[in-house]
Amino acid sequence: MDRNDVGGRLRLYRQLRNLTQESLSEVIGVTKQHLGQIERGQCNPSLDFLSKAASALDTHIASFFLGNGNGNDPVMINAHSFPENDGGVRPFSTCGLWMLSGPGGKNIWSKSLCRMLGHASVRVPSLTQFCKHLTTDEAAAFRAFFTQVLEGDVPDSMIFAVTRKDGVQRRVQAVAEILNGGDDLAETAYIIFWDMTDWLETRRIFHYTQQELNDTIRDRTAALTSAVSNAKRELELRQDAERAVNEAHAAFGGFAIKDMAYRDIYEIYPTDVADICRQGNEQVFFSGRPVRTEEWLPNSSGDRRLVSILKSPKLRSDGTVEYVVCSAEDITERWRSEEALKKAKELAEEASRVKSGFLASMSHEIRTPINGIMGMLQLLQTTELSEDQDSFVDLAVRSCDRLVRLLSDIMDFSRIEAGKLAIQASPMSLESVFDQVRELFAPFLEDSKVTLEFTLDPALPCRIIGDAFRLQQILNNFVDNACKFTSSGSVSVQAFRLPAVVPETVRIFFEVSDTGIGIPDDELKSLFDPFIQISDGYVRSRKGVGLGLSICKRLVELMGGSMSVISEAGKGTTFAFSLSFAMDSTLDHLGAADGLEATNL
Known part of the structure; x- marks a missing residue:
């Protein structure tokens, strides 16, 4: 197999995973230009590059090599060429494949595509039979998509609903790819069908959970700001009551009530505090609606305290604001407790992120060389080996599988601990x-x-x-x-x-x-x-x-x-x-x- 075939399969796997050249090159650690040259067959990829690409695309290095350019590509397999327990490269569990090999050539559905449509197998695949699983409008759109593929074009991917034989409806994305078989061989077209139903449901659950969290935070914030210390009794204020205070306010500021009458707010508090207070009052006067603020005010000892203030308008008969009633609650201790809890929560979340990041990094770093080893072992299994050598290779493959299962157990355990493992129904x-x-x-x-x-x-x-x-x-x-x-x-x-x-x-x-x-x-x-x-x-x-x-x-x-x-x-x-x-x-x-x-x- 030459580098054109390797590049073609690399591009096919990238499109199957719905990745751009920019995103894949960033994961592998190369430039977009270098990745493009490899996909076009203009340069040879290194083993380290292929190992990282296989890990990023969730496949094996062997997947880039196990083809002969004659249409017998294990990535694009027909319904009879994939034994159930071959132990080698396997098709994607949620992907179906349709192979079209030149005018009058092969027209093959993979086993995965048959299962996706609810059939055990299909004797003679056809466009008409496939469109029976689509609505009228989407069948027409797919026929246009199919016609472009037959004409040698690569149309944009399309998403549509497929109704299985048993009546269950799934959302499917179709992606086409044309592979040039060489001067003496006809072009081979592949249509890859990805069952994205479970992915869409996972995304829906994620957005729903995110909304639930936002609602919880909003409700809790509203509850914290709704309590006031003087809610059980009414304040008796005069017409200019914006300058009158009760005993609690006077005690808080260290003033005598008799000394507070008719004093301007700038005579009671420092300029910066008075400016903040007056801004809230002006907002109530202009809007005619209550305003709740949190302001830092000095107490009788000179210490600044966080105060939750509810500023409510007293309306005249014509609807204009006569004066503003302010009721306040010292929430400093509660704020300190919440800040301590917030800091503790942030530290715990950071520890969890570090742990999850370490596990993810460890899994990725270990899987990369394992993929390389597995790929080479699978290539080795395709060669002629003695009985002892075959036994040694089989033992090495099983050891790699055991290590992969161990990594999966560790990741599952981490997701369970973090509450991020969802049960699918x-x-x-x-x-x-x-x-x-x-x-x-x-x-x-x-x-x-x-x-x-x-x-x-x-x-x-x-x-x-x-x-x-x-x-x-x-x-x-x-x-x-x-x-x-x-x-x-x-x-x-x-x-x-x-x-x-x-x-x-x-x-x-x-x-x-x-x-x-x-x-x-x-x-x-x-x-x-x-x-x-x-x-x-x-x-x-x-x-x-x-x-x-x-x-x-x-x-x-x-x-x-x-x-x-x-x-x-x-x-x-x-x-x-x-x-x-x-x-x-x-x-x-x-x-x-x-x-x-x-x-x-």
């Missing part, structure tokens, strides 16, 4: 979640004496509304923990239906049990503390840092559930938790346990 299948857990751990137990069993209650609905990713993360951690501490016997994963507490919901009891070494009673209390392991656990045969169980407990609590553990040393451990899910009313119940019988792996 979307239609999900328990059977699919169980299948993915089984597929993940089956290879590791092939040569062991451990039986991995899965049981789903037939009374459970086929589809529910919940966060499938977080549920699978919880089950993965529990099963992984059980497999580590079980050398023989069984690991069992079960789900049963419980009586629902809230109508239109289903309450499910999950249980993961094993026949492993068990946990001593005196260590159960600290089992879910972060970075804590049982005393016999931190040996080379049982890898981990003690974050998984802590994350599981907090995820269950975030999802509104509860968790328990029962264990006996030498006999095994059972982790159990219950969660409530909304019902997916569009589907009927079916026997979910079908096809999930106990399997000896």
Whole structure:
């Protein structure tokens, strides 16, 4: 593959991520001109450049090389060329791909695009079939978009609604790219479809939360300025009462009431204080509406005190202001307390920002070399290797995967602590979640004496509304923990239906049990503390840092559930938790346990 192909794929990944040359070059640390030269194939990229680009684009270095220029590009894959468990470069989970290879050439939809439209597969993809999922107006706009692509142009990206086969509507962005196959090869066009529904929902929640915070701050500010010390009694003022004061005011300033009558405000306070007071009074006279201010006034000891003053107009019968009534409250101590709290809050937030920044920086700095290592290992796997060499490379890839999972656990734990981890709700299948857990751990137990069993209650609905990713993360951690501490016997994963507490919901009891070494009673209390392991656990045969169980407990609590553990040393451990899910009313119940019988792996 020449540098033109590398540059073309780099540009394609950048457009797929909706990044400009300016933003990507800033992240990588090069100039926009240098990035443009690489994308146009005018210069060769360094390994350090490709490693940073892969990290910024959330892919591997291998993604820039694994193409042969003949249309068999793994970035643009058809429905039959991507095995489910290939272990290599995988398509983006929220992106679908449509490949058009020259006049009369290939017309292929990727598996991801089929799933995006709600189909398992499509025998003969066509524009007419795709437009069936669009409204009339948006179908016409997409046909124009498609025509430009066929004519060799790259139109601007477009956003439209796609109605899946099951009736669920998703928001999708379409981006086109034309790749020149060379002098002897036809041009190949790709249309990339990004399902941006979840991203839009996340942005909506963010703006809603921001508005809620602004409203809370505004309400609290109004509450703090509404109290006055003399609210329980009325002030009896004369026509020129703007110069009259009560005993509390006189005591505050260290004056005698008899000495205050008919004195100008400039005779009572210093010029700077009097100017501020008079400005507020003038505002009330001109507007005819109350004004609340906070002013620093000297007291009888000469100390400046912060005073909250409510200036209210006394209106004549014709609506004009006759005089202004001022009621004041000394809020100095409250202000000092609030300032101390504000400073403490700022220090805490700064500490949290430093921590989050460190974790983000650490994750980025570690992921960058890992991406480089993974890319080179995957390239190495495509070469001819001896059996021992292949085993060594496979072990290195698994080690990199384990390190990436550790980084993900640390970032999840940090987001949970900061309250920034959101639980997503979307239609999900328990059977699919169980299948993915089984597929993940089956290879590791092939040569062991451990039986991995899965049981789903037939009374459970086929589809529910919940966060499938977080549920699978919880089950993965529990099963992984059980497999580590079980050398023989069984690991069992079960789900049963419980009586629902809230109508239109289903309450499910999950249980993961094993026949492993068990946990001593005196260590159960600290089992879910972060970075804590049982005393016999931190040996080379049982890898981990003690974050998984802590994350599981907090995820269950975030999802509104509860968790328990029962264990006996030498006999095994059972982790159990219950969660409530909304019902997916569009589907009927079916026997979910079908096809999930106990399997000896």
